[in-house]
Each structure stands twice: as C-alpha cells, then as structure tokens.
Amino acid sequence: MQLDFKINIAAIQASFRKLQELGKSDGLTRKIANVLRDESESAFDNERTPEGESWAGLNPQYKKRRYEKGYTGKTLHVTGDLINSLNVDYGDNFAMVGVSEPYGKYHQEGTTKMPARPFLGLGEDGIEEIKNILEKALKNAIGEIKWEMCKMIAVLFFKRSASDLNAP
Numbered sequence: 001m002q003l004d005f006k007i008n009i010a011a012i013q014a015s016f017r018k019l020q021e022l023g024k025s026d027g028l029t030r031k032i033a034n035v036l037r038d039e040s041e042s043a044f045d046n047e048r049t050p051e052g053e054s055w056a057g058l059n060p061q062y063k064k065r066r067y068e069k070g071y072t073g074k075t076l077h078v079t080g081d082l083i084n085s086l087n088v089d090y091g092d093n094f095a096m097v098g099v100s101e102p103y104g105k106y107h108q109e110g111t112t113k114m115p116a117r118p119f120l121g122l123g124e125d126g127i128e129e130i131k132n133i134l135e136k137a138l139k140n141a142i143g144e145i146k147w148e149m150c151k152m153i154a155v156l157f158f159k160r161s162a163s164d165l166n167a168p
Helices: 010-021 028-046 060-068 104-109 124-158
Strands: 086-090 095-099
C-alpha cells in the first residue's frame, strides 16, 4: 500500500534548495525523514494527529469487545503491527514516512464507518525541528565558505599557501 502525504512548506524548501546549491545537503534528507518518523510515533503514543488534534474515540461496541478480549491499551496498538510498519525513505531531494500495513490508509483517512485517526503528517514541533536542522546546516555551510574565502585572501594578499593555514 502506498499512501502519499505531501507537505508544502515554502521556507523549508527554500532553505533546502540553498543548501543543495552550495553542495551541502548530504545527510539532510535522512535527518528530515527521521523527524517525520518521530512525528508519526508521537501521534501513536499520544493518540493525536501530528498537528496535535485528539483522535476520535472508539466506537462503544468495539471498545467493549476489545475490553472483553483483555485489551485495554491505546488506540491503534492492539497488535502493534501498524506502528511497527512505519518506515522512512529519502533521497537527494525527498524525505518521506509511510507504513507497510495495507490497512494504514483506512486509519489515516477514515472510512464511512470509521473516523480518521491520522498518524502521518508534520506538526509545529516537527516543522521547527526541521527548520533547526536546516539552519544549523546553513550556518555550517556559510562558515565553511567564509573559511575558504579567508584562505583565498591569505593566499592572494599575504602570499601564504593554503596548506599553511589551519582550519578554524
């Protein structure tokens, strides 16, 4: 089952593009994919959407059947198969999280008989975490560029070899 969930966040995309242009995007999509997975795991643990909205309560008849079978745990945790099927994928210009259980789609989107209990998405905490990852990468990239410029100035104006200079 494939369930695509895309988020359009212009500021994050712009920062990522800048890092790609500078050749400094290595490893970033892996880190972003892990944030997406953390957001989904948090949704399961807190029984809330990644955006923070509480999931709908269980149907009273279903809840009674669950209790009769001895299961009093959290919603969507009866077997643990759905949360355990969370997986990430990433590449040069994408990061994504999904589930391999085919019934995940029905919980994410709901059906005519069952309310949606979205677990894929990105809340404010996740957005901030991704922004922090990108900001740190941009600062590091700018620092490296400044250092390279300093070395070039030293070579040009002070007639020093770049190999004579130590990294900051």
